[in-house]
Amino acid sequence: MKIATFNANSIRSRLPMLLQWLEDHQPDILGIQETKCQDEDFPLEAIRDAGFHVAFKGEKSYNGVALICKSEPQEVRFGFDDGGPADETRLIRAVVDGVSVVNTYVPQGRAIDHVMYKYKLGWYRRLKKMFEAEYSPDQPLAWIGDINIAVEPIDVNNPAGKKNDPCYHIDAHNAFLDVCSFGFTDLLRKHHPDEEIYSFFDYRVKNAVERNMGWRIDYVLTTASLTEKSLACDVDLEPRKMEKPSDHTFVVAEFEG
Amino acid sequence: MKIATFNANSIRSRLPMLLQWLEDHQPDILGIQETKCQDEDFPLEAIRDAGFHVAFKGEKSYNGVALICKSEPQEVRFGFDDGGPADETRLIRAVVDGVSVVNTYVPQGRAIDHVMYKYKLGWYRRLKKMFEAEYSPDQPLAWIGDINIAVEPIDVNNPAGKKNDPCYHIDAHNAFLDVCSFGFTDLLRKHHPDEEIYSFFDYRVKNAVERNMGWRIDYVLTTASLTEKSLACDVDLEPRKMEKPSDHTFVVAEFEG
DNA sequence: GTCATTGGCG
């Protein structure tokens, strides 16, 4: 079984390469973030024609999430249900082949003194409550997506210079680690304890991929039963090197069975 | 000798295909219209590297003309010099290998009840005066470019429906024919008296090229001494069929010697 | 439909 995540930065702009990637890698579950399109513009047919089911919710210009699956996703739900902003275009959940999947596009936060950063930290608290209320660490559960946090120094180029970045600030680290305490393991780090592997490279940094100047902010996190079956987890850098890439690339985890 | 014209609809967007076309066809003179770029952004070096001289004048977003030549163009001039609007980015003249060349991007006219249509008709009158004042029908002279008029019913798909189009209206026909009375021969029509051959296909018409639903609004017109040497004149439809084409394509005339 | 523009965003 293969579970992957990809921030597409516009699924319409990335459709040709996405279809190629689906054909080449045949993931069982692929979570997409930043589809950046309204539901009526979503390239549903092309993805179905490639042999996949898909559930999605988007809006004009911003956000937008999708789950692309070999099997039909069950119990598809969008957003929070806790009385706060639902953020339905940032959170999609489903059950696929008996595995619960939560695909998130966590708010980036803008700046640590910005109201959106407070919102981001709150988003992690709400996420933890959701996991506690609706899931168990004993069940097969995968949390995937663009979580907009690099956790350890090894997860970002020049960590010392990023202390006040909303994606590397200490409060963000703690917020993320608190959700992980529910029972999640970061699969890429499990399989690559010491490697500077990044999943996002800012367009504005020249030759960022070649110079390996990026961030690891896209994750596949799993509870124990899945973690035990995990065989590998890697970033696929090839799509980031192609023509007209997303600024993010794919993180792919492979499991027994 | 080969003289050609091409409305590029952005020379920067069309640069790869233009360079390929230059390499393949090696024109002696190619007039470009709608370069749509300021002079500092003009892809001068790429064209020189392909083995051509080039003279050009453009502006941001709109208009822009160029002459791309095997030999260095002499006596290069831009625009009218009659006291009216010079329109320097719509008219370029030069002498190349002893042949006088006038490359025009005539105003489209918007609509027959629009002030720009009056301006277009006036433009043709100014053009005739320029030919009369500065050229002779006895000299080798080529008037090339996007003239934004289809002259005969055969020059446009569904002529009956185009009577009120600023590119097919009777006043436009007369304005154009009056300039031709200076001594110009329409070379494509000379070599193809009965064929529905078009040089422009609206992007908005689906499969316009395959259905041959277009306009002939790009011309190579010559005075007698050149007309006598003319061996062929054709529209090259291939560039219009490629990826990301201009809405216009090349008209190419071949001459003895 | 395909250019170009400006402006917002990350």
Added chain:
DNA sequence: CGCCAATGAC
């Protein structure tokens, strides 16, 4: 740098 949006031209 490369998405998005809106607008204008043809």
